[in-house]
Amino acid sequence: MTQVVIISGGGTGIGRAAAEHFAQQGDQVVILGRRGALLEQAAQAIGGRFPQAPPVIALQADLAAPDQVERVRDVLRARFDAIDVIVNAAGRHVLRQVPAETYADGLAGVARRWTDNFRLNTLSAVLLTEALADQLRAPGGRILFLSSIAAYRGSGQGCYGAAKAALHPYSQDLAKALGPRGITVNVIAPGYVQDTGFFGSALSPAQRDSKAAEAMTLRAGTPQDIAATIGWLASPGAAHVTAQIVQVNGGAERGR
Numbered sequence: 517m518t519q520v521v522i523i524s525g526g527g528t529g530i531g532r533a534a535a536e537h538f539a540q541q542g543d544q545v546v547i548l549g550r551r552g553a554l555l556e557q558a559a560q561a562i563g564g565r566f567p568q569a570p571p572v573i574a575l576q577a578d579l580a581a582p583d584q585v586e587r588v589r590d591v592l593r594a595r596f597d598a599i600d601v602i603v604n605a606a607g608r609h610v611l612r613q614v615p616a617e618t619y620a621d622g623l624a625g626v627a628r629r630w631t632d633n634f635r636l637n638t639l640s641a642v643l644l645t646e647a648l649a650d651q652l653r654a655p656g657g658r659i660l661f662l663s664s665i666a667a668y669r670g671s672g673q674g675c676y677g678a679a680k681a682a683l684h685p686y687s688q689d690l691a692k693a694l695g696p697r698g699i700t701v702n703v704i705a706p707g708y709v710q711d712t713g714f715f716g717s718a719l720s721p722a723q724r725d726s727k728a729a730e731a732m733t734l735r736a737g738t739p740q741d742i743a744a745t746i747g748w749l750a751s752p753g754a755a756h757v758t759a760q761i762v763q764v765n766g767g768a769e770r771g772r
């Protein structure tokens with residue numbers, strides 16, 4: 517059966533790999549993000565690789581803005597009878613790839629960096645999920661969140677890991693609320709994943725090697741590693757898996 521799969525952050529990195537996973541299965545994929553041209557390019561490229569799937573739909577939206585999420589909800593409601601899978605991959609560490617002085621403004625800077633991380637990582641996922649939950653197929657619907665190893669051990673200044681950790685209790689409450697309808701809710705917490713926009717070109721080769729060496733497997737994660745776990749949690753075989761946080765980090769969280 518062709519599933520309808522909504523992927524925030526589906527234009528790049530992990531979300532893009534997830535989009536390719538579902539397109540390869542012949543699913544109808546919808547990708548969301550703020551950069552419209554990039555999304556369109558990704559949709560075309562995925563369609564070119566997997567012509568057996570329905571054309572990928574690209575919707576531009578800032579998912580931390582309630583009115584823009586409402587617009588997404590209305591477009592999807594008009595287009596589809598039901599949604600099978602929501603993958604909340606949109607997110608970002610706001611301290612990455614910005615000049616150091618961006619948040620160097622005393623307590624005002626502290627407040628901005630915590631608020632910005634919360635908006636991009638927590639609110640973007642919560643708003644999309646709240647907007648679409650009523651449209652999920654029942655039974656069978658799936659909600660997935662992208663957390664991070666930072667939710668367990670921090671990432672330098674607390675604000676990114678805290679914003680990701682906020683998704684954990686939210687997912688548990690949702691799993692309880694939606695379980696009776698046959699909908700599962702799970703979180704994937706990756707460690708270092710290479711080849712995405714998250715770090716971009718910010719890491720030196722030595723920093724990349726050092727991050728990869730944290731894993732017991734002595735390698736970096738790939739977007740495809742994470743997409744494979746997303747695909748499993750969205751599959752019929754994972755129908756009785758809910759309220760879980762699945763760490764995909766080569767054992768890095770336990771330390772070597």
Ligand SMILES: NC(=O)c1ccc[n+]([C@@H]2O[C@H](COP(=O)([O-])OP(=O)(O)OC[C@H]3O[C@@H](n4cnc5c(N)ncnc54)[C@H](OP(=O)(O)O)[C@@H]3O)[C@@H](O)[C@H]2O)c1
Nearest residue numbers: 525528529530549550551579606607664708709712713714
């Ligand atoms: N790479 C890692 O090492 C790593 C590790 C742990 C967790 N994660 C998490 O995994 C997820 C995917 O990250 P990635 O590594 O694949 O990085 P990425 O390539 O930068 O992907 C993040 C995506 O989120 C979108 N996005 C960000 N804010 C948004 C917003 N407000 N509204 C709509 N879309 C938004 C971005 O597109 P636009 O900029 O066009 O909006 C981008 O496509 C993120 O949640 C990240 O925190 C990554």
